[in-house]
Amino acid sequence: MRKLACIVLTALVVALAGCVTINVYFPEAAAQKAADQFIGTVLDSSGQKAPPAPDKNAAPAHDNPPAAQHPSAMLLDLLVPAAQAADVPNLRVQTPAVQAIHERMRTRFQNALQALLDSGAVGFTRDGLVAVRDAAKVPLSERAQANAAVADENRDRAALYREIASANNHPEWEAQIRATFAETWIEHARPGWYYQGVSGAWQRK
Template sequence: MRKLTCTILAMLAVALVGCVTINVYFPEAAAQKAADQFIGTVLDGSGQKAPAADKNAPAQDNPPPAHQPSAMLLDLLVPAAQAADVPNLRVQTPAVQAIHERMRTRFEGSLKALLDSGAVGFTRDGMVAMRDAAKVPLAERAQANATVADENRDRAALYREIANANNHPEWEAQIRATFAQTWIEHAHAGWYCQDAAGAWQRK
């Protein structure tokens, strides 16, 4: 009887796995972590700090009860099918590294000064824009515009490269949106950023 029960459960588990719909979803948490680390090293020379342990989490002094064989079978088969649904976000590619180096050099060389002055700000779509050209001396204005154009070219390439590196070019817009929010979160005090309506706000 026990053998028959295990056989029936195994058959049900296989049928259940066959019914699992494989939908590759955008890994938002992984994208957020990648954006934090990338932007942190560009603007501050540091990545995201590890989150502190939750002091309010209940202690687990006793180990969880052992699973029965039939339950273990379900645990192994069903999550295995679901795990195929969870993509890893690949960010470390030679192209991304090259973009990172250019952006870091540009930030230290000219972009930081433009952001500090308020001439340039972070836009709501993950780019930068000339907000007040009058804050840049006329003789330096052409170079400032070139800096903005170069930065935006690299940012667009970054979002596209991450999407393509993960074989999901359709993720580009979501990656851009995640980075756009994170650029603004990492903006220094006194910098200008666009709000959701596109209006400039000083942080």
């Protein structure tokens, strides 16, 4: 009788696992934290590099091992929490491509973009890029260089959003990652810098 009960319980567990719908939602909080760290170190004039992200996949240590469980109960614990955990995925950000983009953007900010932002010639757009707002604030002899810096910056920003989405095997997240970074660039804007509001109009921070 006990053997029959175990068989029935195991069958129910397998059926339950098959009915669990695994929904992978965009990890907004993790994306916000990643954007905060990335942008903060790009705009840091001290030249600080982005620190390596902690290994979020590392299993937490347990001082007290769990008590022995019935095999069927252990199977249930393995299946259901695993499906629930998929609802809140980690966000992988530290890749060689992202690091290379970070270094280029940090160097470009120090060498060209910071002065353009300080003068008001360039501002942050509402879609996570930069744009020339007032070309008259750039001497004529330097405008070609300024336009090249803006184009290079936008190329790297687009690559950054795409790379983070691809690194997490969710290319469909690119638009959400871009939106999160767009808000964070504006949050990190210094007093006097320009940015686009929701309507697209330029505002000064």
